[in-house]
Amino acid sequence: DWSNLQLRRRNLARRHCGPKQHTDNFAQIGSVATFEATELVQTLKQITKTSAAPVNLKPLLMSTAMNMFSNYMCNIRFEESDPEFRKIVDYFDEIFWEINQGYAVDFLPFLAPFYKKHMEKLSHWSHEIRSFILSRIVDQRETTSSFHDTESPEKDFLDGLLRVLHDDPSVDRNTIIFMLEDFLGGHSSVGNLVMLCLTAVARDPDVGKRIKVEIDSITKGKRAVTLTDRPSLPYTEATILEVLRYSSSPIVPHVATENAAVAGYGVEKGTIVFINNYELNTSTKYWNEPEKFDPSRFLEKSKIRVRRNSLCDSGMESDGERNGPIDKTREVEKEIVSVRKNIPHFLPFSIGKRTCIGQTMVTTMSFVMFANIIQEFDVAAVSKDDLRQKPACAALPKDTYPLYLLPRK
């Protein structure tokens, strides 16, 4: 649908929810993510101080993710102890689980009468979410004194959405509120993804050890991990990509907008075409030992030339060095490890005009949350048999297995 409304929707959403690196919005995502991850770590420290029992981690990850989203998009956050907040985070998670199950009615709408109870349940959750978003987020904003000052710069995504409503009479309120709900709901994917990453560590402690070594070399255990550390923590980022490889949905539906030929096959205009990410991510045609969990498949080594003095850890150069002419004889080759970019067959967020708008939020926020938990705790399973995960599914049930969190000495 390339109507003007959709175009505006994408442009507005891109600016806030898919900002480019080095923009103010990108930096803002980083600082909100670190703030919320630090709050989470404090809560987990309190819990593990008073009890050695396994922790029911998922609800805490979900509310941290929701606060990352609401804090960044709407400049508002909620206390974990707030019962209304807790309830809607659970409802979002229930919906995320349901939409990831792939029921027949999703493809064959005439089956709807057989799914009446199921639909009523979804409808109830959605109504509760709508009431919360209206009363606790939108109404709050619309009653602030600064809200009507349209000369002031756009404060956040919520401001941007409400201004469209104000400026364009052809856009109705329901469209705008739905859009806000839809994007805030994206937090469920981040909470579930982090839970899957922690599961991967609980399943294979060597992965956790390697991440810790990498993080310790950068933070020295003295500060929180931030988004700016990401280029220095390639194995941590690669672990998230490896989890995405296994959990990506096989169903990314598109419609051919014109007659085309793909790999020698004719595709008529109007044909529904699926990108099967699961096949792309698990085929031996593209991956060595695809069944093995191995984050290092996403890493590559390369050589760069650096000035000899800049090999020191501080990364500072003396003034004399910076101002002087470039002396090639003082350069040495250094091997660096980084995350492989642009793997043509790895498309968890799809590709082209309709590519996922939320991918920056997912990859940045999950990185900060996951890295900060691993920096502070050893993660272990109660029993590895509990760690059941469906292939090609990014969701875990709301009530899922707890994990042991052992604070690091």
Ligand code: HEM
């Ligand atoms: C693990 C997390 C996620 C994965 C793997 C994922 C993946 C995808 C994929 C495969 C598509 C389809 C693209 C296509 O049709 O070619 C998509 C679309 C989309 N995603 Fe995501 N997504 C994730 C999280 C998010 C989040 C957090 C948000 C919002 C904050 C979001 C917003 C969107 C939107 C708005 C679209 C539709 C784009 C359009 O209308 O053109 N996604 N996503």
